[in-house]
Amino acid sequence: MSGNVNGNLTQTLKSAAKEAGADLVGIASIERFDGIAREHHPSSIFPETRSVIVIGKRIVRGCMRGVEEGTQFTLFDQYARNWVPDRFLALTTVTVATFLEDHRYEAVPMTNLPSQVPAMGVAVRPDAPPPNVMVDFYDAAVRAGLGEIGLSGEFLTPEFGPRQQIQMILTDAELAADPIRETAVCDRCGECVKACPLGAMSIENAKEIAICGKKMLVAETNWDLCRNCRNGMWPNRYHTAGLPDRLAAICGRTCVHHLNETGRVRNRFTNPLRQRPAWQVDAGGRTSLVEGR
Numbered sequence: 001m002s003g004n005v006n007g008n009l010t011q012t013l014k015s016a017a018k019e020a021g022a023d024l025v026g027i028a029s030i031e032r033f034d035g036i037a038r039e040h041h042p043s044s045i046f047p048e049t050r051s052v053i054v055i056g057k058r059i060v061r062g063c064m065r066g067v068e069e070g071t072q073f074t075l076f077d078q079y080a081r082n083w084v085p086d087r088f089l090a091l092t093t094v095t096v097a098t099f100l101e102d103h104r105y106e107a108v109p110m111t112n113l114p115s116q117v118p119a120m121g122v123a124v125r126p127d128a129p130p131p132n133v134m135v136d137f138y139d140a141a142v143r144a145g146l147g148e149i150g151l152s153g154e155f156l157t158p159e160f161g162p163r164q165q166i167q168m169i170l171t172d173a174e175l176a177a178d179p180i181r182e183t184a185v186c187d188r189c190g191e192c193v194k195a196c197p198l199g200a201m202s203i204e205n206a207k208e209i210a211i212c213g214k215k216m217l218v219a220e221t222n223w224d225l226c227r228n229c230r231n232g233m234w235p236n237r238y239h240t241a242g243l244p245d246r247l248a249a250i251c252g253r254t255c256v257h258h259l260n261e262t263g264r265v266r267n268r269f270t271n272p273l274r275q276r277p278a279w280q281v282d283a284g285g286r287t288s289l290v291e292g293r
Helices: 007-019 061-068 074-102 137-143 192-194 250-261
Strands: 024-029 051-058 107-110 164-171 201-211 214-221 278-281 285-292
Touching: 007 024, 007 074, 024 137, 024 214, 051 074, 051 137, 061 074, 061 250, 074 107, 074 164, 074 192, 137 201, 192 201, 192 250
Parallel strands: none
Antiparallel strands: 024 051, 051 164, 107 164, 201 214, 278 285
16 A cells, blocks of 8 residues: 555545445455455456455344244345345445545445356456456455454454445545454354254364464365255355355354354344254254254
């Protein structure tokens, strides 16, 4: 980042984002992406990128209530998986991009497409990767100072734990970058791993990852097993290669419950999410209740 950082624009942009409905706004300089392969690098999409803005919108915990009780699944799918990213957050993201355009800067709004999707085109220049370039949004959100990757592999923020959808804007405006979050959200309790009735996650084979110097422990996950989960998991809605949506699965709901009860998130509730034994479905399709999980 050069000495042309626009601090006033940064603060005005963040205020505009909050007024437009953002619950989270984090900014990373493009230099924080040094070392990222061009197949996943923001600059492959917009070479003049100077700042990467990550915008988050909370998922209301009540959307998970029907899944937690095992009685209503459609509302989570409708609100949390579709309307939050496609309507509410998308409108906020485009509003912030419009704000940047009004200040004479280019802005590229991006939805959270899975980084696991393989290239599906032919490179148009010798130095360009083939389309489509997919940026790792969890990785970018850590670089933008919004949070960390938890033991389960999900992105966690100090405000909401795993309860948010995120989108991104690439811009040629030189904005002030936010510091990397130092305080840990995940306490590595392992409850998410224990909760999985398919045994898809392993703490024994966990690996430490580092992003911009921030070290995080992530459990090994057998994604073939995970994709067979019947405990509130949804397949990736964009591509079969993408990772499944586990927020409402028993592992994700267990994490949401634990973070609230241990006071590790700011958006806390008077009552716990889990007030009855957790239901679970094993690999054979048998349903049971588990006390204390």
